[in-house]
Amino acid sequence: MSDSAEQLNLFDIRTEFPQPAPDRIHAVELKAIEIANSFGVQVRCIRWKNNRRVMASVGKNGYLNLNVIYQRAKENDLRALAIVLAGKARKQDQKRFQKFIEDHLPRELGVGKSRLIILPPDGLFHDLNKALETVLPLLDKPLYPMPQVGWSPVRVGRRGITWGTHRDTLEGPLILINAVLDAVKVPNCVVEHIVWHEICHQAVPPVPNGNGRRRVHSAEFRKLETKYPRLKEAEKWEEGNIAYLIRQHYRRRR
């Protein structure tokens, strides 16, 4: 494998991020085939590609190679794709086609140990921007600079799960939420709570406590955090489900 090819395959969107259910993927396949054929692109089968090089290409024998990000596509996205493949794209189709890729392809930030992989906020089951919009009014004064939000790959430790992080990057503050929470059984209040918790970290920065350490969750921080009205409900779910999520994760990997 060449160097650049390895670079392109450093992460696996299929193992590091939640996958759509098989029936949802199957429905996308059928729809993609139907729409492609309606635009005169002869397709009878979809072959999923998991890299950064192939977004969409028509192969031999009626195969349509599609990047796995298309498993999250909506009908309009498949239409734009078919029009592009048919060579009939006008400016707006081309734009929609490109925007879908920009919005869905994981982004990489930084290099080496500090390298981050970020999946856009609009997840399979939860939209982090919506969660952000819900909790921001809880602040007394507007947050500046506004943080970006995104999903980080599923990371589950044997003894615990880091639900979210807040950090400063060259592009400004960044809140990443563990994609283990982008699941149907996770209530909205949990996602909102974790986003809010990370917002609180930006609003109440850590304070030095005199012995060279920093108090991250100070009394002031805790006071602000309790402004989220469904805090108790969210914390109860988190405590009650963490062991289950860890068990599930390691069972699946065995």
Ligand SMILES: [Zn+2]
């Ligand atoms: Zn914290």
